[in-house]
Amino acid sequence: xxxxxxxxxxxxxxxxxxxxxxxxxxxxxxxxxxxxxxxxxxxxxxxxxxxxxxxxxxxxxxxxxxxxxxxxxxxxxxxxxxxxxxxxxxxxxx
Amino acid sequence: xxxxxxxxxxxxxxxxxxxxxxxxxxxxxxxxxxxxxxxxxxxxxxxxxxxxxxxxxxxxxxxxxxxxxxxxxxxxxxxxxxxxxxxxxxxxxxxxxxxxxxxxxxxxxxxxxxxxxxxxxxxxxxxxxxxxxxxxxxxxxxxxxxxxxxxxxxxxxxxxxxxxxxxxxxxxxxxxxxxxxxxxxxxxxxxxxxxxxxxxxxxxxxxxxxxxxxxxxxxxxxxxxxxxxxxxxxxxxxxxxxxxxxxxxxxxxxxxxxxxxxxxxxxxxxxxxxxxxxxxxxxxxxxxxxxxxxx
Numbered sequence: 001x002x003x004x005x006x007x008x009x010x011x012x013x014x015x016x017x018x019x020x021x022x023x024x025x026x027x028x029x030x031x032x033x034x035x036x037x038x039x040x041x042x043x044x045x046x047x048x049x050x051x052x053x054x055x056x057x058x059x060x061x062x063x064x065x066x067x068x069x070x071x072x073x074x075x076x077x078x079x080x081x082x083x084x085x086x087x088x089x090x091x092x093x094x
Numbered sequence: 095x096x097x098x099x100x101x102x103x104x105x106x107x108x109x110x111x112x113x114x115x116x117x118x119x120x121x122x123x124x125x126x127x128x129x130x131x132x133x134x135x136x137x138x139x140x141x142x143x144x145x146x147x148x149x150x151x152x153x154x155x156x157x158x159x160x161x162x163x164x165x166x167x168x169x170x171x172x173x174x175x176x177x178x179x180x181x182x183x184x185x186x187x188x189x190x191x192x193x194x195x196x197x198x199x200x201x202x203x204x205x206x207x208x209x210x211x212x213x214x215x216x217x218x219x220x221x222x223x224x225x226x227x228x229x230x231x232x233x234x235x236x237x238x239x240x241x242x243x244x245x246x247x248x249x250x251x252x253x254x255x256x257x258x259x260x261x262x263x264x265x266x267x268x269x270x271x272x273x274x275x276x277x278x279x280x281x282x283x284x285x286x287x288x289x290x291x292x293x294x295x296x297x298x299x300x301x302x303x304x305x306x307x308x309x310x311x312x313x314x315x316x317x318x319x320x321x322x323x324x325x326x327x328x329x330x331x332x333x334x335x336x337x338x339x340x341x342x343x344x345x346x347x348x349x350x351x352x353x354x355x356x357x358x359x360x361x362x363x364x365x366x367x368x369x370x371x372x373x374x375x376x377x378x379x380x381x382x383x384x385x386x387x388x389x
Contacts, residue, residue, distance in 0.1 A: 002259060005219045022197070022303050024333030031261070031361030031368065033213045035186075035220065036197035036303030036334035045194025048219025057333075059304070 001030050003048035004074060009081045010043045010058065017043025018084055020061040027055035060084065098378035099263070100253035103386075104215070104224045119285040119374045121203060121381060123349055125176055126279025128241065133175035139168055140350075141295035141314040142343050148328055149295070149315050167330050170299060170310040174240030177350050178310055179233035179278040181339060183301040184268075186214060189226035196220065197307040197334040199300035200230060201352070202280035203380065204389035205273040209283070210337030211357040211369075215249035215266035216256050224249065228268055232278045234301070236308050241278050246270050250383050252376070262323035264357045264370050266337070267383045281339055281352040285374045291320050291353070298329050298356050300338030307334045318366050323373060325354055326366035333359070340369055 010018040019041040025032050029052035037045045051074040058066045070080055096119070141149070170178050186196035200210035208230065216224050231243040248269040255263040286294075299312040319326040325340070340354035356369040372380070 003219045005222070022307065024303055025359070028361055031358040031364045033211065033217070033220070033264070033357060034331055034333050034336040034359045034367075035213065036307055036332075037220075038195045038197065040193030040195070042193050045196075046188070046192055046220060046222065048217060057304070065304075 001050050003032065003050050004072065005046055005077045006049055006072065007044055007046050007079045008037070008039070008056075009079060010039050011081070011083055013083060013085050017041065018060065019043055022059040023047065024057045025049065025054060026057040026067060029053065058082075058084070096374035096378055098382060099375050101250050101379050101382065102253050102256050103250040104248065119377050120351075121283050121377065121384065123282030123351070124275070124279045126179065126275070126277055128179065128277045128279075129175065133170070133172045133178055135170060135172055136175075136177055137346065139312055139314070140297055140343055140346070142345050142348070143295060144293040145295050145316050146293055165330055167302065167305075167311040167313045169305070170312050171235070173235050173310040174233040174238075176279060178299060179241060180281055181299050181310060182208060182230045182232040183234040183308060183310070184210065184214060184231075184337065185229040186221075187226045187228070188221040189224070192222060197301060197303050198336045199334065199338040200228075200268055201337075201339040202232065202275040202278060203283055203352075204280050204384045204387060205275040206270040206387040207275070207280075207384050207389055208268040208270070209339070209352070209355060209380065210266050210268060211355055212251040212255035212264040212266040213357065214337045215268065216251045218259070230268065230270065230274070232274065233310070234308060235310070236306070241274065244270055244272050244274055250386075252379065261358060262321075262370055265355050265376060267380070269383070269387050281341065282349055283352045283372050283377060283380065285372050285377055286342070286353050288320050291317050291325060293317065294342055296327055296329070296353070297341050297343070297350075298327075298331060298335070298338050300331070300335035300356065302332035303334035304332045324368055324370050326364065326368040328366055331356060331359060331367050
């Protein structure tokens with residue numbers, strides 16, 4: 001199974017981009033490269049993920065760590081927009 | 095007789111004059127000219143030889159990714175010393191207009207040459223192709239850069255990795271303009287046959303992102319599975335450790351010998367972490383990369 005490309009876009013509840021967040025793949029349907037992904041000032045970073053369910057770990061610049069479940073389609077490229085809410089939960093991709 | 099695998103380079107690198115097909119399946123290591131004293135932690139932490147049972151676990155599990163059972167990773171507080179200083183934290187920059195950066199690990203195999211995972215220098219899904227540039231910081235410890243930081247813009251990888259993305263060939267090379275390896279030293283690499291790998295205790299050290307990605311962490315345990323081109327092990331790793339060396343030492347004080355490149359974490363299809371082996375034909379290609387750097 002090949003990985004597909006997803007642009008992860010992190011923003012806060014006010015819609016501002018969250019830069020400097022470290023994203024890692026905590027669980028996926030196949031073994032994935034052990035890279036860590038750091039969002040740019042625009043809150044974006046491109047990540048290769050296998051199609052299917054995946055669990056992303058997001059370490060925020062504040063030190064908080066969130067985990068976010070995502071469902072990855074089999075399109076070659078796509079976008080995963082995520083909003084980091086205050087508190088323990090984060091909304092999934094929309 | 096082995097034949098070198100074809101490689102691809104992303105900026106001009108002079109081809110080797112001739113391809114060695116002799117049975118030389120190893121390259122030499124070097125201690126480096128920097129402070130001669132060895133790490134005291136190395137004497138305590140490194141594992142040697144073989145073992146039929148896994149090493150006992152001691153610590154508390156911290157997360158799901160690639161931490162097999164409990165988390166036994168150890169912070170290397172003297173990463174500026176031998177042998178840890180041969181291992182470098184990497185910050186990978188994609189080519190514009192892509193934003194974001196990536197954390198990986200690399201290690202010296204020559205004065206101007208580092209080995210890493212292929213996906214640290216070429217990944218269609220992660221970078222849209224070749225990486226733009228890479229910052230190399232050997233022995234980094236947080237905000238301390240004991241051996242400096244250099245930026246690289248020339249890379250090589252195996253042609254099979256570039257064209258197919260086959261994890262068995264996920265090996266890449268970083269070419270430096272500066273001979274930083276003369277200061278920090280470099281690993282000997284060698285190809286070990288299956289019989290020598292069985293139950294081998296192996297060492298892995300790199301820069302995991304859940305610990306900040308700026309300090310070196312180490313763990314060791316035995317080889318669990320041996321595939322024709324890949325080995326698996328129950329060693330705790332995390333995102334950011336892609337490209338870390340997998341190395342063996344027969345006995346305390348012996349020279350570290352790298353035998354693989356850590357590249358993949360646990361997945362639903364594999365309960366162990368894994369990386370491609372340094373097989374004879376791969377080492378022949380690596381020798382070409384070293385020659386291209388004058389090594």
